[in-house]
Amino acid sequence: MxxxxxxxxxxxxxxxxxxxxxxxxxLAALLVMLYPLAWLLATSLKPANExxxxxxxxxxxxxxxxxxxxxxxxxxxxxxxxxSNSLLIAGGAVLGNVISCSLxxxxxxxxxxxxxxxxxxxxxxxxxxxxxxxxxxxxxxxNQLGLVNTYWPLILPKFLAxxxxxxxxxxxxxxxxxxxxxxxxxxxxxxxFRSFFQVVLPLTRPALITTAIFTFIWTWNDFFTQxxxxxxxxxxxxxLALRSFVDASSQSSFGPMFAMSVIALLPIxxxxxAFQRFLVExxxxxxxxx
Amino acid sequence: xxxxxxxxxxxRPKRPATAPKRRPxxxxxxxxxxxxxxxxxxxxxxxxxxxAVSLYLSFTDYNLFDPPQWVGxxxxxxxxxxxxxxxxxVVTTVTYVVIAxxxxxxxxxxxxxxxxxxxxxxxxxxxxxxxxxxxxxxMSIALVWRAVFNDGGTVDNLLGTGGWVNKPGWALLAVALLxxxxxxxxxxxxxxxxxxxxxxxxxxxxxxxxxxxxQFLSVTVPMLxxxxxxxxVLQTIQAFQVFTPAFAVSAGKGGPADSTLVYTMYxxxxxxxxxxxxxASAMAWVLLLVIGVVTAVLFxxxxxxxxxxxxxxx
Numbered sequence: 001m002x003x004x005x006x007x008x009x010x011x012x013x014x015x016x017x018x019x020x021x022x023x024x025x026x027l028a029a030l031l032v033m034l035y036p037l038a039w040l041l042a043t044s045l046k047p048a049n050e051x052x053x054x055x056x057x058x059x060x061x062x063x064x065x066x067x068x069x070x071x072x073x074x075x076x077x078x079x080x081x082x083x084s085n086s087l088l089i090a091g092g093a094v095l096g097n098v099i100s101c102s103l104x105x106x107x108x109x110x111x112x113x114x115x116x117x118x119x120x121x122x123x124x125x126x127x128x129x130x131x132x133x134x135x136x137x138x139x140x141x142x143n144q145l146g147l148v149n150t151y152w153p154l155i156l157p158k159f160l161a162x163x164x165x166x167x168x169x170x171x172x173x174x175x176x177x178x179x180x181x182x183x184x185x186x187x188x189x190x191x192x193f194r195s196f197f198q199v200v201l202p203l204t205r206p207a208l209i210t211t212a213i214f215t216f217i218w219t220w221n222d223f224f225t226q227x228x229x230x231x232x233x234x235x236x237x238x239x240l241a242l243r244s245f246v247d248a249s250s251q252s253s254f255g256p257m258f259a260m261s262v263i264a265l266l267p268i269x270x271x272x273x274a275f276q277r278f279l280v281e282x283x284x285x286x287x288x289x290x
Numbered sequence: 291x292x293x294x295x296x297x298x299x300x301x302r303p304k305r306p307a308t309a310p311k312r313r314p315x316x317x318x319x320x321x322x323x324x325x326x327x328x329x330x331x332x333x334x335x336x337x338x339x340x341x342a343v344s345l346y347l348s349f350t351d352y353n354l355f356d357p358p359q360w361v362g363x364x365x366x367x368x369x370x371x372x373x374x375x376x377x378x379x380v381v382t383t384v385t386y387v388v389i390a391x392x393x394x395x396x397x398x399x400x401x402x403x404x405x406x407x408x409x410x411x412x413x414x415x416x417x418x419x420x421x422x423x424x425x426x427x428x429m430s431i432a433l434v435w436r437a438v439f440n441d442g443g444t445v446d447n448l449l450g451t452g453g454w455v456n457k458p459g460w461a462l463l464a465v466a467l468l469x470x471x472x473x474x475x476x477x478x479x480x481x482x483x484x485x486x487x488x489x490x491x492x493x494x495x496x497x498x499x500x501x502x503x504x505q506f507l508s509v510t511v512p513m514l515x516x517x518x519x520x521x522x523v524l525q526t527i528q529a530f531q532v533f534t535p536a537f538a539v540s541a542g543k544g545g546p547a548d549s550t551l552v553y554t555m556y557x558x559x560x561x562x563x564x565x566x567x568x569x570a571s572a573m574a575w576v577l578l579l580v581i582g583v584v585t586a587v588l589f590x591x592x593x594x595x596x597x598x599x600x601x602x603x604x
Contacts, residue, residue, distance in 0.1 A: 022404055026415050029401070033422060033471065039444065040434045104329035111322035123329070126337055128523075128585065130531050132554055133578040136561055136571050137340035137347065143354060160332025167329065192321040221427040223534045224554075228562050242429045243542075254437070261430035272424055276417045283420070283475060284482035 040265070044258040066255035070263060074241040075233040079263065086220060086237040086264075089154050093219040094212045096158030097166055101211060102204065104161045105170035106196050110182070126164040131224075139228055153229045154222075158215070166211045169282065173207035174200060210282035213275045217268050238264040348572035353565045365572035376573075378548045379556035382462060386552060387529040390466040395521055398473040402480035403510075416481060420474035432468065432538030439464040439539070455539050458549040465550055468535045476521040483517030484510070512597040519596045523588050530581055533558070553577060 038057060044066055046059040073079045107113065108120055142153040161167055181203075182195045190198070201208075226240050233241075242264060245257040272279065323330075348365055350358035369376050401419060405412050425431050438444045441453030454460035487510065495505045533554045536544065544551030544559070551559075553573070561570025 019408075022408065023411065026401075026404060026411075030415070030418055033419065035444075036431060036434050036438060036471075037425070039438060040430065043434075043437070100328040100332070103325045103327075107322045107325035107329075111318065111325065113319050113322035113326070119326075122333070126333070128527055128581070129337070130527070130574075130577055130581050132531060132557055133344065133574045134337060134340040136567060136574055137343035138336060139562075140343065140347075140354070140567065141335075141340065157332065157336050159328060160336055161329035162332045162336050192318060192325075196325070217424050218427070221424075221429075223429055223537070224558075228558075239429045242433065245433065257433065258437075261433055265425060265428060265430045268425055268428065272421055276420070279424070280417055280420055280478055283478045 040258055040261060044255065044262045046255060048255055063255055066259040067263075069256035070259035074244050074260075075236075077233050077236060077241070079238075079241075079260070081234065082236055082238045082241050083263075085235060086239070089151055089226075089237060090216050090219040092151065092155035093158045094215045096155060097161075097163055097215040098208050098212055100159050100161035101163065101166040102170055102201065102208060104167045105174055106200060108167065109171045109174035110200070111192060123164050123167055126162075127168060135225075135228070142229070148229055149232055149235065150229075151235070154219075154225060163215070166215070169211060170204060170207045172285070173204055177203050206278065207282075209275070210278050213271055213278055214282065217271060220268060344571040344574055347568050348575050350568040352567040352571075354567055358568065361568070365569050366576075369569070369572060369576070375548060375551065375556060379544075379551045379553045382549065382551055383530060383532075383553040386462055386466055386469075386532060387526060389463065390469040390532075391522070391525050391529050393466070394470045394473045394525060395476055395518070397470060398475075398477035398521070399480055399518070401473070402477045402484055405477075405481055406484045416478060420478055423472045423474040426468060426472040427534065429534065429538060432535045435464060435468050435535065436539045436541075456546055458547040461539060461546055461550045465532070465535045465539050465552075468539075469529065469532065476525060479517060479521055480514070483514050487513040515596045516598060519588070519592050523585060526584060526588070527581055530577065530584075 042057045042059060045062045045064070046066075047061065047063045050059055071079045073082060104123075108116070108123070138153070138157075139148070142148055147153055157163075177200065181199050182190075185195045185199045221239065223239050223243070226237055227243065230236060230240060238260070242257070242260060245253060245260075347358060349360060349362055350365075351361050352358040401415075405415055408415070422431075436455055439454040440446070441456060443453065445451065446453055451460070454464045491509045491513065492505055495509050500508060531554055532552050536550045536552045536555050540546070540550040544555050554577075557570050557573045557577070560566045560573060
């Protein structure tokens with residue numbers, strides 16, 4: 001930060017060496033940061049004998065067969081199956097979070113009810129609650145219900161607004177909306193339900209989009225929950241299929257493993273490129289998690 | 291509004307006294323509960339009930355198939371006095387937290403300060419540095435990490451250190467570096483906080499003859515302290531729960547020599563691999579208490595170093 005080039009107001013603009021150094025530093029840092037991604041991409045195209053023990057990032061020839069092998073899938077389950085499993089879970093989670101969290105957020109942000117204060121405090125506290133403290137009993141409950149090895153334990157909680165982080169995010173956003181609109185709607189005879197659906201919800205779209213994107217990415221990346229709830233290879237997600245490589249990754253399966261890693265990472269990269277504004281702003285304004 | 295203020299739950303929004311009261315109060319209260327019903331159901335069935343169940347189970351032997359057997363405090367005494375692997379996982383986790391969190395926050399702060407005064411390219415850098423925070427949580431990147439830090443991997447080739455992931459003293463550092471790599475999330479929050487410091491404060495300090503360093507110490511640090519505190523609490527809580535990178539780097543085993551056996555991984559091992567659900571529940575409750583205590587201690591010490599501007603929101 002010492003390089004911040006707010007050079008004391010000189011009459012003629014001097015060469016901003018400080019600024020140039022700043023950019024060079026940032027670019028160098030970026031190169032280091034992006035190296036693992038470049039490595040992943042390069043390795044997914046390398047022939048088996050070059051995967052390791054070669055400093056070269058670029059493969060001597062492009063080994064597309066890694067991708068054809070990856071597309072055949074793992075444990076006799078095709079990659080399309082794995083992809084659609086992942087999509088189903090992520091899609092269900094997105095739908096659940098957007099619906100349930102916006103409903104709860106509206107009540108907290110705009111409606112009055114008994115115990116509102118304590119309940120809001122409790123909701124905030126659950127953001128800090130470690131996942132693992134409730135995971136085992138949740139597992140036992142779902143096990144009792146015979147729902148282990150189905151997608152219900154992964155999707156149902158989202159429909160019950162258990163991700164308090166998003167409730168909080170939407171509450172914060174709704175509080176910033178002008179109250180007058182709802183009051184006008186109320187004078188026109190709108191009850192709370194019509195005000196919510198016709199006035200507030202459309203205005204909350206940016207927060208809902210942020211919720212949807214974060215939910216998608218986090219669910220897509222999630223490993224622990226999928227690991228404990230799913231054990232039928234047919235029901236595996238891409239993340240879980242990658243896990244099969246963790247146990248037994250011989251040198252020969254390296255190429256296909258990283259080809260599959262690229263495929264698993266692709267949706268996140270695309271989401272990020274398409275929505276980075278929402279993601280970064282959402283992060284900055286609500287300020288939680290990563 | 292700063293990023294840190296978790297709003298006081300008691301702060302009821304003001305309603306102008308003139309607001310028309312068309313509908314009876316009772317009906318509007320009813321509407322609130324309809325909106326709240328999914329959340330209430332989730333809070334009871336998926337949060338409160340599980341917490342109660344796990345507290346109960348922590349005093350039992352339970353293997354998922356036979357009914358739980360009450361064993362009193364045995365899980366806890368066994369954990370604390372007879373289980374060296376448990377202590378191993380505690381030491382590993384604490385070491386990891388102590389390495390990863392300060393490094394990550396320091397890097398986040400330095401980069402945020404660098405970007406703060408930038409006119410061109412700020413948006414680009416901000417997004418680019420943030421990207422690993424989203425990608426890094428994936429199994430894909432965790433696998434890359436294992437390969438890069440393995441024998442013959444890039445780090446070995448560059449530094450000639452041999453494979454970090456095979457060395458007990460170094461494997462945890464590889465895991466920690468994956469967390470540090472994801473410094474973008476706290477950085478974005480730092481940057482948002484920095485931009486809310488009024489420029490007049492710096493001008494006033496400059497008029498008083500404060501140099502850059504003095505301004506940093508006397509303006510930036512106190513004004514940023516709530517955001518710093520917020521990042522510290524959140525990253526610490528998250529770090530205590532690290533799982534995926536340790537799982538991937540050690541091929542699901544917590545090795546070498548249990549050096550990457552983080553707390554949650556041992557919990558997973560006891561509960562879901564060895565089917566000692568009671569023991570794992572006791573571990574979960576200790577984790578809950580420890581995180582609670584650490585958070586409380588952070589809040590307590592914060593009184594002496596976190597500075598809240600008195601004029602409220604901005």
